[in-house]
Amino acid sequence: MNFTVNRSTTLLALVFALLAGDPAAAFLRPAQIPESEPAAEPAPKPAGAQRPIVEPQFDSYDRANPDYERLQRPDEALQGFPLDENGKVDWARALRDGVITPREVLQGNETYLPLDLDIVMRNTKGMPYVRFPHKTHTEWLACSNCHPAIFAQKAGTARIRMEDIFRGEFCGKCHDRVAFITHRACFRCHSVAQPGQHMPY
Numbered sequence: 001m002n003f004t005v006n007r008s009t010t011l012l013a014l015v016f017a018l019l020a021g022d023p024a025a026a027f028l029r030p031a032q033i034p035e036s037e038p039a040a041e042p043a044p045k046p047a048g049a050q051r052p053i054v055e056p057q058f059d060s061y062d063r064a065n066p067d068y069e070r071l072q073r074p075d076e077a078l079q080g081f082p083l084d085e086n087g088k089v090d091w092a093r094a095l096r097d098g099v100i101t102p103r104e105v106l107q108g109n110e111t112y113l114p115l116d117l118d119i120v121m122r123n124t125k126g127m128p129y130v131r132f133p134h135k136t137h138t139e140w141l142a143c144s145n146c147h148p149a150i151f152a153q154k155a156g157t158a159r160i161r162m163e164d165i166f167r168g169e170f171c172g173k174c175h176d177r178v179a180f181i182t183h184r185a186c187f188r189c190h191s192v193a194q195p196g197q198h199m200p201y
């Protein structure tokens with residue numbers, strides 16, 4: 001599989017799509033947000049990033065709730081947070097960039113050292129390999145969330161198919177549920193190019 005995209009061709013296609021009013025180019029136009037809902041400012045992308053522009057997709061509360069007006073609005077609370085490809089908050093980056101600084105432990109002042117160990121998983125067919133970063137995970141989670149119930153402490157043990165993940169097994173115990181959504185965010189996990197492969201961004 002080859003992910004190289006000719007940028008000038010893409011740009012031309014987008015210009016034509018825009019002229020033709022193609023919905024595919026809708027992400028280039030400001031979102032239609034009702035007056036009662038001011039848009040949150042998307043976070044600035046780091047220099048050099050080529051990812052498509054995404055609109056924030058913050059879940060709203062149940063508007064039928066009589067106390068709706070009293071609740072803090074997610075689009076206000078999450079102003080300026082970095083977003084992923086789904087327009088949801090990229091919590092890993094929010095922590096890394098210091099947008100949030102949660103306490104490391106509930107009580108006391110201990111600091112908790114994350115485990116800096118990447119596991120590259122190569123049974124990915126034509127997709128780029130998966131890099132599993134222990135660092136990001138152990139900034140949020142204790143080892144016992146994954147070991148030994150979900151994963152053995154030995155690289156290459158788990159036999160994982162995307163189908164299992166979508167059904168809530170392995171990475172899917174958390175991803176698509178409490179951690180970032182896999183749909184459209186393939187390359188957050190499949191982040192290591194196979195030999196001769198080019199990443200889309």
Ligand code: HEC
Pocket residue numbers: 121122123124125126127130158159160161162163165171175181182183184185186187188189190
């Ligand atoms: C949360 C992380 C994660 C995300 C997001 C993710 N994958 Fe995967 N994917 C994996 C893991 C882990 C494996 C198994 C790798 C291994 O065992 O070596 C895998 C394996 C695969 C495989 C080979 C096995 C199979 O099921 O056929 C394909 C193809 C694949 N992924 C496609 C995708 C596509 C397309 C997307 C986006 C819709 C995606 N993946 C998003 C983690 C992810």
Ligand code: HEC
Pocket residue numbers: 114115119132134137138141142143144145146147151152153154155156157158159
């Ligand atoms: C979010 C899940 C998760 C958490 C939390 C986690 N791990 Fe892992 N760990 C994995 C996965 C996935 C693998 C690879 C398993 C495989 O390939 O079958 C792995 C593999 C390992 C390995 C084997 C490395 C090798 O080269 O064989 C060790 C050692 C390990 N983890 C230690 C830890 C320790 C210590 C902690 C806590 C500080 C921890 N892990 C937290 C998911 C996790």
Ligand code: HEC
Pocket residue numbers: 090091092093130131132133136137140141145146150170171172173174175178179180188189
């Ligand atoms: C026990 C829960 C849990 C499991 C199991 C789990 N993750 Fe995660 N993962 C998280 C959390 C929590 C975060 C950080 C919050 C977020 O990004 O949504 C995260 C973030 C990530 C990130 C973002 C890293 C970054 O620094 O931007 C990647 C990539 C990832 N996970 C891949 C995987 C893969 C691949 C697997 C399976 C091999 C897996 N995760 C299994 C909970 C989990």
